[in-house]
Amino acid sequence: MADLQFDAPPTLRTVADLPCPRGVPLLGNLFQMAPAKLHLTLEQWARQFGSPYRVQLGTIPVTVWTQADLFQTVMRERPHLYRRFAPMESVMAELGGNGVFSAEGAAWEPQRRLVMRALSFPNVKSFFPTLAAITGRFLVRLQDAAKERRTLEMTKELKRYTVDVTSTLAFGEDPHTLERERGVIQEQLALVPPALMRRVTALFPYWHYFTLPEDRRLARAMVEVHGYIRQMIERTRERMHESPDAPPRNLLEAMLAARNEPDSTVTDEQISANVLTLLVAGEDTTANAIAWALMYVAADDRLQQRLFEQSRAVFGEAGICPDYDALKHLDLCEAVCNEALRLRPVAAIQTFEPLSDVQIGGVAIPTGTRMLFLTRPAMLDPLNFAHPERFDPDRWRHPRDPSEGAHELKAYLTFGAGPRVCPGRYLAAVEMRLVLSMMLRHFEIELAIDPAKIEEVSAFTMVPNTMPVRLKPRS
Template sequence: MSTASEVRGSVREVADLPSPHGVPILGNALQLKPARAHLILEEWAREFGTPYRFQICSTSLTVWDDSELLQSILRERPYGYRRYSTIESTIAEMGSCGLFSAEGEAWAPQRKLVMQAMTASHIKAFYPKMAVITERLRLRWQRAAQNHQVVEMNDDLKRYTVDVTSALAFGEDPNTLEQDGNVIQEHLKLIFPMIMSRINAPFPYWRYVELPRDRRLSRALVEVHKYVRTLMARARERNRDRPHQEPENLLDAMLQIRDAPGSDITDDDVAGNVLTMLLAGEDTTAHSIAWAMLYLGTDDALQRRVADVSLRVLGEGGVCPSYEALKGLDLCEAVCTEASRFRPVVALHAIESLKEAEHHGIRMPAGSKMFFLTRPAMLDSNKFEHPERFNPERWMHDRTPGRGAHETRAYLQFGAGPRVCPGRHLSTVEMRLVISMLSASFFARLAVDPNSIQEVSAFTMVPNTMPMRLEMRPA
């Protein structure tokens, strides 16, 4: 008997793809637990191969692991493809209509605006403040080491990145590292997990009834939006005293455009981008560094190599002495990059097509929803020599056989194409600062069995915990 695809010829339809068994009406919705979404999709990829499809109620979604295809699709954003539309509506509902979720014609002006704060020259000028915040983190960890306290790296690193992002983009340092209790980071950390949960919900139940977690989110959003509007009010007050001065940070630039005669930018647009910056700066970089600490804290030889490099650059200081000296800390960034190869913070790219296309002989109608798994390509022996080995040095030289070869096009943690992450340079500077400071000042040991560290899908892929014991290195 001929199959449907044979009758139609060589081009297959989405319906022809293999799929996990589901249940009537809901499809696979009950199987796809939000906190384990990436792991479940990876497991199905091993079972069915890629591409395959799964069903959420009446919606079919396809899953792919082709990094070259993803590269080409990302280059066609935002006009040929867009992020999964549910992401935009979910984030907009929370009051964060910023660069991350903007699509189509709304994207380009916001991109230009945000990039003003993220240029290498701006970050270089900001470096002394970053060094001060990094020293603040070092002193916090020094107190923990002296008191024999276990440090929850997830929490401390998010405090650090909130302080850096706020100071760079908004001209205010909230100093969450020296506060305990009701700090802005406590509210921010509730948002990404709920975005993930709502994106995967079969229907928007929260519009009709709020569960306890929805009420917690509502309270957190009230506090976060109050914080954002306060930032804006203080920035306007500062700018009134210096009306002809060039903007000193992203918020000043946005408000200058917002308040110009004839502007079609609103306060809500500004607030959405402020919240987007806080969320992006707080979450992705912090967890990239946290995953790196899993490998540093369980490998003494690796930690010694990183410490030797860091001590040469830092000398007697506890923090990298200058922006120019960062170039000697390639190994520190490479540790984070290699950790992200095994533990990708961006484990999934959710894409929606705006036009009909054919990929791998499969017809994808306009509006097709595609999930791209990032980890399989980064563990592929055709792209990485001995992919099972944790070898950060592979990122410190050209892709040469016999030297831990790596395929940079398979590494998509910052995206690609026109919408590549605008904060990638800031992120790598933070990686070099924190890893060098940690390894130069402390011996770090994971405080739990590494097998107990779980991967959690909370929009990005995060460790459920990262407790470390720190000991001071001898002076």
């Protein structure tokens, strides 16, 4: 009788079994991982070694992953089985910003409820008239630049807009950075994401022992930022004291009201931390997402004409999108931004570590092992998106026939997934439609630089090193 053969169970690999780029003794791959190019270096190694692989920061192993299904698994099992890198929470705490983005465990849930409520779909919809007014002020600023034939550094201009939007929605105060040239708060906020990148990826907390020039600049900036936040909180407390029976009108008032409730677990430090978190996140991510979209739009005259025609049809005689319900007719604008973020994801790296020993993707991962998930490789995989190298906004605009090729939405990892999906995604979608439609309705757009010279920079988020744009008014 023939021998019976059974398939052997797959062998579980350890972290040490994973392939690893050649490094140097003691330091491992540390000096091969320049913070400003970290995502590009990790993506290159993923193409070489597959996923997962391992890098060494001295004696610390870091696993690197690209599979979208495993990313979804980890995100679904947060915050109970996985957390962000522990250094993320400690670094943010040192900066006074350990809010909803970086807080873990029991400290996270009450903050999350407040932030999600403030940035919910109904609140963003009710905020639309104010958002439209800020967009109108942005249009005036761009029209002035176009008349003077000035080249605009578009990322900086967009950050003025997003700071005004975020501050008004979340804190009830419009800083009017669109009308000011100097002394605006985002000059200080801009130093925070690069500092996070440096410190979270550092081999040890060197700034506890000696400070570099950029650390000293950061310290001075944080004094100004926290002074700005304290004054904002005090003004809000005064307004609430004058109208004690009025319901909370924004996130800051809701947090202060929760702070005053009996047996409240909300602290002054948490309130300040969430103000800082929303200022940084609301300014940085959406502004850079729109900037990347403009790079693609500027290179395609036919796409510009289509965006112009759609915006003109929706606006009628108005200068910007006239009401919230009209936004749904600006689907090409959102498709352009979706496609830009697929090719240029602002959140190119996501960081995690397990809270207990886990097995994932056939690898045994001990408690506390650092895990980096790269979001772009899955979005450039032809198994997930047809012709993934092509900038094709129309892939997002209509129900796809299977004959058109893959379009796997679960591989679109821009806003995360699971319980900790980005709370600002509704606001970001509205801002992107509003700004792109406004700009293409009123201007022809051209880059003032060869697109090949625009570099991707890891500054916690993935940002363009420059985005100089010239605007020509449409007749």
